[in-house]
Amino acid sequence: MVQVKIKDYQPCDIYNGDVTGMYFRALLSKTLCVKGENCKGGKHSKERLTIFICGNMAGELLKPLVIGKSARPRCFKNVEIEKLPVKWRHNKKAWNTASIMEEWLKSYNAEMKRKNRKVILFLDNATCHPKIHLANVELAWFPVNTTSIIQPMDQGVIRSLKAQYWKCMMRSLLAAADTANSVSEVIKKILVLDAINWINLAMKDIKQCFAKAGILPELIPEKEPMVDQSELQQVIGIDMNAETFVDFDNDLLTSDEDGSLIANNKEDESCDTD
Template sequence: MSKPPTKRRRLELSLDDKIITESQTLPKPTHKQLSEKYGIGKSTVSDILKRKDVYMKNIEENSNGNMFRFSATTKYEQLNELMWDWFRQARDKSIPLSGPILQQKSLEFASWLQISDFKASNGWLDKFKTRHSIKAFKVSGESAGIDDKLVEDYTQQLPEICDGYSTSDIFNCDETGLYFRVLPDKTLSQKGSSSKGVKNSKERLTVMFACSATGEKLKPLVIGKAKQPRCFRNLKSSKMPVTWSHNRKAWMDSYIFGEWIKDVDRQMKREKRNILMFLDNATSHAKDIKLDNVKLKFLPANCTSHLQPLDQGIIRAFKARYRSKMMKSLTVLTMLKNYVNRLVCLMLSFGYAML
């Protein structure tokens, strides 16, 4: 018995895509070739080519080829134009926007235009977002607050800054917060069963990383709250794979940073090396420290997400690996706990049977 044909997933093209610029080149592609490229049916290709002039006109009128549908004339045309202009200006300044904010702003414009019957309903909001292809996205990162010209100028200065240092002697250091007991907020579960979570721990550590352009890693600095945690009771600090420090909030401060960078300086002096250390200009990074074998170079303000190598995925990779190992250890501990519980139950039942 032959399988039924698979149903093609419905695909909607933007106004820019509907121009199909390939149809203007020679030799002209067939409708079948265009349908395979855009993932649409041959009849849809034919309909789009017939209405090509209409799409061109609507792109000129709407000035936005990323839209999926062109704007038809609406009852509140002037209000919608003001809202669209304001929306673009707000997003150009990276201002986060939501539906209620748009509705409130539209009511202000309606009052200014003396439109008494406008209600800024959810229906109007949905149509406004559909008309301009507005979707909700999660705000992430800090790149919106960066001066691209400053980044470009500093990048051009890097060869001069690094002059006299080999690649293996150019380092970058940066610290990050680690909520070391936080569990994932997503899980697999059987359909119909509850997926209740627990209150996540807010205990945190601060971890300072330092690595070179060739991949050499210095011993990480870890800052906690306790001077000697109970889990370190039988460990010598000199044999630990990290440098442990502490303060009341487990945060980096100028004293801890100063002691750490002096240790790095002493290490480089023993190795008879002179290194260049790039770091951000946080207030906890003391600038008046006298060092012999380490030269500190502070990055421009608010540019670390573009210029700092550790912010380009190195710290994120560490946290991903930490979470993976933590979950594996929890799985092993759970299995051991279950095994011990079963063993205790067997011993108790055996002892009861012997009575």
């Protein structure tokens, strides 16, 4: 089915997009406690982001869409949001929504129209992915329950993003270790803006996985990304496999199951200390 869909497109015009959730400043001891939680509210929701990643077969990755809880976190005080290295959106639970995705898709379609390009974009069947008609972007849908098998972004790109992100975070913790009383103290000072900059750095170091997904088999799959386990253990102070650290928030919800969540642009931002 996928091969039939892409036969009339060049690799640079075949895209896949997928979403992941991230506890962007969680201590491992805390994250182990909340693994598998739905994160529908409370203090953990204020420490999470949702990230939509999109790229093509040629290896080009678009600017990621990052969704947080606040329209303008305190650390954005002197920041022009449109000049961030990510597209920033928000709602009260930091989830992806149909309205956010529709806005993103229409903006992406407008960009392709300006460039006189026709592309195909593969998505999964999440409720937040609207089935709309676009002039320059053909939307295609993976079969239900096949995300982990054939979706390229889920075949290593997202994991690679997280591996690179946590390496950036660990280096930051190590750099601050000499002047802090505890790792917990340093963690609390990590801002949403720090997370955005680390996501940007991570995006520069990851590759596509269309070959691994079987969509473009003539490509040579990249090596699976690894995290420096000794670096992680030095900061965390316990014996923990690095892969476990990278994968701990894989089950984090990223969208409202019934698609009913609506962004509240007037929500009280005073509670957001980031």
